[in-house]
Amino acid sequence: LHSIELYAIVNNAGIQAEFLYDDFLELNDYKEAINVNTYGAIRVTKAFKNLVKKSRGRIVFCTSCICRFPAPGMGAYSTSKWALTGYLEVIRHELRDYGVDVISVEPGIYCTPLNAIERTMKAMNATWARASNELREEYGEYWFSRGKRFFINVHDASPTDVTPVIDAYFHAITAKYPYKNYVVGLDAILLGVQLALLSNYRFFYSNHVVIEFSDIFEGCQRLLTRSSGLAGQLDCFIMDVRSEESVTTALNHLKRTTTVIHKGLYGLVNNAGVSGVPLPDDLLTLDDYRRVVDVNAFGVIRVTHAFKELIKEQRRELSVFGVNVCAIEPGFFSTPMVNMDNIEEKLHIVWENISDGLKQQYGKKYLNY
Numbered sequence: 001l002h003s004i005e006l007y008a009i010v011n012n013a014g015i016q017a018e019f020l021y022d023d024f025l026e027l028n029d030y031k032e033a034i035n036v037n038t039y040g041a042i043r044v045t046k047a048f049k050n051l052v053k054k055s056r057g058r059i060v061f062c063t064s065c066i067c068r069f070p071a072p073g074m075g076a077y078s079t080s081k082w083a084l085t086g087y088l089e090v091i092r093h094e095l096r097d098y099g100v101d102v103i104s105v106e107p108g109i110y111c112t113p114l115n116a117i118e119r120t121m122k123a124m125n126a127t128w129a130r131a132s133n134e135l136r137e138e139y140g141e142y143w144f145s146r147g148k149r150f151f152i153n154v155h156d157a158s159p160t161d162v163t164p165v166i167d168a169y170f171h172a173i174t175a176k177y178p179y180k181n182y183v184v185g186l187d188a189i190l191l192g193v194q195l196a197l198l199s200n201y202r203f204f205y206s207n208h209v210v211i212e213f214s215d216i217f218e219g220c221q222r223l224l225t226r227s228s229g230l231a232g233q234l235d236c237f238i239m240d241v242r243s244e245e246s247v248t249t250a251l252n253h254l255k256r257t258t259t260v261i262h263k264g265l266y267g268l269v270n271n272a273g274v275s276g277v278p279l280p281d282d283l284l285t286l287d288d289y290r291r292v293v294d295v296n297a298f299g300v301i302r303v304t305h306a307f308k309e310l311i312k313e314q315r316r317e318l319s320v321f322g323v324n325v326c327a328i329e330p331g332f333f334s335t336p337m338v339n340m341d342n343i344e345e346k347l348h349i350v351w352e353n354i355s356d357g358l359k360q361q362y363g364k365k366y367l368n369y
Contacts, residue, residue, distance in 0.1 A: 007057035008173045009048050011041040014062060016114050017076035019151060020127050023135060027302055029076045029127075034293065037080035042087060043286055049095075056099035060172045061088045062165075063104045065183060073147065079297065087281075087289075092180070094280045101180075103172045107165045108185030109158045117155055124148060159185070241272045241299030247306045254310065265310035270300040277346045283354050283362070 017033035018025055041061060052059055064081045071078055085104065092102035109115070128136065128144055136144075168182040240246040254265065276292045277284060351359070 005055040005057075006048060006051035007055050008060060009045060009052055009058075010060045010062075010169055010173070011044055012062045012169075013037075013040050013044075014114065016120070017074070017080065018127050019073055019077075019120060019124055020147065021073055021139075022075045022305075023139075023308070024127050024131050025076060025305075027298060027305065030079055030298065030301055033076040033080040034083060034297075037077070038083040038087070038293075039286060039289070041084055042289060045091070046281070046286070049282070052100055053095070053098045058101045058103060058173055058178065059088075059091070059095070060103045060105060060169060063088070063106050065106045065108050065185075067106065068183075079301075083293070083297070091281045094282070101178055103178055103180060103182070105165065105168045105172060105182045105184060107162075107168075109154060110162050110165065110185070111155060111158045111160045112162065115155060117152060120151060120155075121148060124151070239303075241303055242294055244302065247302055251306045251310075254307075265307060268304065268307050268311055270303055272296075272299050272303075275343070277350050278343065279347065279350055280362075282358060283350055285353075288350075 013036060015033060015036045017037075018029045045059060049059070061084060063085050064077075066074060066078050067081050067085045088102050088104055095102055113119075124144075124147070164184050168184050172178045172182060238246075239250040272295060274292055274295045277288055
């Protein structure tokens with residue numbers, strides 16, 4: 001840029017993703033949304049970040065009001081925007097000392113080519129058509145027609161003038177004291193309040209243990225050893241959540257067991273996870289994010305999709321049919337996943353692969369710290 005500085009990056013690119021319940025989505029639907037809405041923004045930010053650091057400028061992300069409440073039927077889109085929000089919140093802290101403001105713009109629903117009626121209806125019809133006959137019978141044509149009518153009603157009630165969003169971008173870039181978050185549109189505020197209060201809001205009206213893993217830790221081996229003495233009470237086997245083949249093999253194993261055949265599968269615990277490299281975004285590559293997302297996000301989705309049918313045979317489907325979906329949010333525990341030898345090895349590998357400019361910028365003392 002020679003004498004001209006780059007003062008701001010605006011990450012505005014995004015796709016809508018499929019608009020149906022998770023039952024009808026495939027893992028690739030999630031990957032497609034995350035590849036653009038999450039990885040795309042990370043890719044652009046990492047490419048231009050050093051220029052913004054030099055100018056002490058701003059990085060602006062277009063997230064969504066969807067990050068403020070659960071929105072049934074928008075699983076892939078919501079997942080990608082939640083992931084993006086997590087990323088921007090982290091680099092907001094990392095770039096504070098450089099004088100760089102990291103800002104999120106959270107628009108409501110606007111009529112744009114992104115959610116054009118014709119394209120959305122075509123996508124919904126294609127997703128419905130590819131589903132199994134059993135799944136379509138379970139939900140029914142009436143449910144699907146209500147879903148399409150709901151989308152049309154929301155679309156028709158949404159504003160076409162995107163000036164408020166543009167104004168938010170302009171203020172975020174030019175204001176002396178920009179906001180950290182811009183919630184744009186009255187609908188974004190009111191819809192969020194409604195869905196947050198109505199926990200049951202709908203857009204459309206045993207004894208088996210599978211060890212999920214990407215790396216087998218000591219605890220997994222202990223559980224496998226213990227299960228050998230509990231024949232008929234505890235059945236343990238290995239499943240790599242990164243592998244469709246491994247997950248399918250585990251599913252078929254369960255389907256052949258007497259208990260599952262007669263009683264179904266009562267519970268599914270998604271516990272598999274890996275820790276990322278504990279370094280600032282400056283020192284990470286997109287592959288560092290992919291490795292973690294492939295286990296901690298795609299692995300969970302892959303396993304849930306595979307085993308959900310067995311859960312539904314026992315209690316039917318999710319909140320509509322009485323199945324509880326629970327989240328456990330642990331703090332920090334000393335486990336093999338955060339083994340210091342493994343972490344130090346990863347830190348040194350990352351450090352050796354970064355540019356000399358970044359090494360000089362952070363300094364060897366930073367790594368030791």
